[in-house]
Amino acid sequence: GENVEQHPSTLSVQEGDSAVIKCTYSDSASNYFPWYKQELGKRPQLIIDIRSNVGEKKDQRIAVTLNKTAKHFSLHITETQPEDSAVYFCAARENKFYFGSGTKLNVKP
């Protein structure tokens, strides 16, 4: 099955700085790569996704890049705000969804 690795496990940034979270996947058949934000005690919620025929996608302060050859994709958050503090998960899908182990992002005011 698919194996998704995510780094770093924790990330602390100053408000206004950028944050980058990286994921790698093993199955070249995976073709859909979503990112989820999970606040404490809540369910994961989709924040952005990218399909395998696209290299980059941006939505306001959030962007995702995909390198299919290297089998890695990254989440970029610019101008971070305290409300961005949460756990972020990457995922890869061919049929099933496989998730990374999560990154706890702390944005310090």
Added chain:
Amino acid sequence: NAGVTQTPKFQVLKTGQSMTLQCAQDMNHNSMYWYRQDPGMGLRLIYYSASEGTTDKGEVPNGYNVSRLNKREFSLRLESAAPSQTSVYFCASSESRSGNTIYFGEGSWLTVV
């Protein structure tokens, strides 16, 4: 449109007891999933159902059984609960076609003592 609904939200079990987590979705999705979430482990797939009448093991199926009762409902059963099954359980659903995201229920907090 409630999305994915799962019950119960909280449950405490004694070792060896059995219980069933219920899940229903109203988005007409074919695919449904059960995940468990443990600290530092992310979301691990327990069982997956691609469509009504089919189920498939995920990464951590031992100690669990599932039933895809119909297109809407997908239940997870613990036959003999163990402390190692203390976790947060999420039911989820998605369209079958790749390129469509997964939607989660609110989670069920299960403690086995």
